Amino acid sequence: MNLELGCAKVDITPETAVPLAGFAVRQNKPYEGIRSRIYLRALYLRQRQDDGSFRNAVIVSADLLWWGSDRMPHIRSMLLEKWGLQPESIVLNGTHSHSGPQTSFRFHRLLGKADADYIEFLEGKLAEAIAIAVANAEPVSIERGAGQSRIGVQRRKYGNGHIVGGPNTDGPMDPEVAVVRFCAASGETKAVIVHYACHPVTSSENYVSSEFSGKAMESLEESLDGDAVCLFLQGACGDINIYKSSAPPSLTDDYDIIDYFGLQLAKTVTGVLDAPMESMKPVRLAGRAGSVPLPLKPLETLEQLQTIAAKGESPYDEWAAEMIGKLGERPTELVVEMNRLDIAQGLSLLTMNAEVVVEYGLWIKEKTAGTVLPVPYSNGMIGYVPTKKQIGYGGYEPVLSTYYFHMPGRFEESIEGTLRDALAEMIR
Structure with missing residues (x-):
């Protein structure tokens, strides 16, 4: 079996002040500033058949809370019309960052109201990213490895028959950092997938941020040769928060703490990439x-x-x-x-x-x-x-x-x- 892969990274930072999604404490107010830019990263996968036809799929990671269910019919229709992408071969993942714009019109205003102009901009950027990825698709090989990280922690603690607040270090969590590397024929890293389960909720301040997951991916991209794109795919983190109190006490600014955890995750991934990895057949x-x-x-x-x-x-x-x-x-x-x-x-x-x-x-x-x-x-x-x-x-x-x-x-x-x-x- 062969596999071709193309990749792209596009900026999806809102240039006008829109409400951010994920924290009621922000009271649905427009954001106050931009602490780090946010991105959409896309992988286009293609497998050619002997008769000249091909199968394809797309994997997208965006520094957003999620993708809105109310927009998915339109998005699926667009991807099918433009690239023949079937709904079952589409993965549109949100890193679950709580410091990006809302993408659904269905939810409570305190989760952040969606802005129609931003939604149109975002979906245009999605199409742009996939077009870029399609254009640079080339044969790749696949490797997989794994590391361990404890920057996430169970957030549900039980006491006297009730739920009590605070990190529960004895509760269930998933420490695995799964790493998948796609390499071009030249041997250079084309793309990396990083999979980990942890809420990006380091800061509830009203500023745009890619959170620790975005910081980690940017750090990895800077360290890799060429134009490698690194995607963070969020795992099953519904009850797992960033272990904020485990950061060094000298770090008092939320965005310094974001950088700290992002670099910790990037360090774990780098350790996996630098060690022997398992070769995988498509x-x-x-x-x-x-x-x-x-x-x-x-x-x-x-x-x-x-x-x-x-x-x-x-x-x-x-x-x-x-x-x-x-x-x-x-x-x-x-x-x-x-x-x-x-x-x-x-x-x-x-x-x-x-x-x-x-x-x-x-x-x-x-x-x-x-x-x-x-x-x-x-x-x-x-x-x-x-x-x-x-x-x-x-x-x-x-x-x-x-x-x-x-x-x-x-x-x-x-x-x-x-x-x-x-x-x-x-x-x-």
Whole structure:
């Protein structure tokens, strides 16, 4: 099997002050400045057939919270028309940085309101990046390695039957940093994929930033020869935060701390790249789509919703008003959409349009011996998908977040088994 790959990096920094996405504390105010520019990085994969036809796929990483589900039909249609890219062969991942613009019009204003002009600009830049990547596609070889990093930490801690705040160093997390390198025939590094599970939430200040993930990729690109593009693909980090308190106490500025963690991650990746890596053979480049509906608990009654809305307490009031307006058409389930993209022997990506907690990511890796990398925050966003235990205990992921995501109800405890069954079918 052969594999060709092209790559591109384009600047997607908003030049006009728009609200940033991810922190209610910003109160949906336009950003105050730019601390670092944000980028969209794209890989175009192509596999030529003997009859002259070809298969193709695209992998995109953007320094954004996510890609909006409401924009995905238009984006998929554009990519199909321009390059024949089938929906199941598209991976649009957000690094989940909380310091970039919102990309969906569906959510609570305190998550940051989307700006229509910026969305149009972003989607134009997506097309630009793919066109550049298509133009420089060339045969590549593939290598894979892995390192370990503890810059992420479990953020849910249980005490006296309740959720308590603060990092939980004894809780589940995924320390693996998976690294995939694509090399041109010249031997030069063409592109690198870095996969890790950790929320980029180092700073809630109202400034544009690529966060620690962007800093790491920029550092790696500077250290590599030629025009290599390094993509950060976000893992199942729904309950994993950056371990901010582990930074040196001498660092008091958020953006110095961002640089610190970014350089720590880059150092880990460099160690993997400098060591012997496993050579991987391309397989038939193919995508597979799947979906699973997850049931919701009953919504409050109209009277209850009206009472909540009348109290004027954020974020509940806006959510209640939204639910009242959609009461007659309220869905009783939300659908997790998945794509599995097979690239090489021992390397597949499994996307999900949700904030999936780390327990599911660890389970996927265990069941596939690490050959399948979970890539949530891809191809849209419906909200958090917690475990049965998390739903039972409550807290941000299963309860409070549902108001910000304008979810029409909270998930049933049964969703864990339902999702695991669907994931098992996707990785089978």
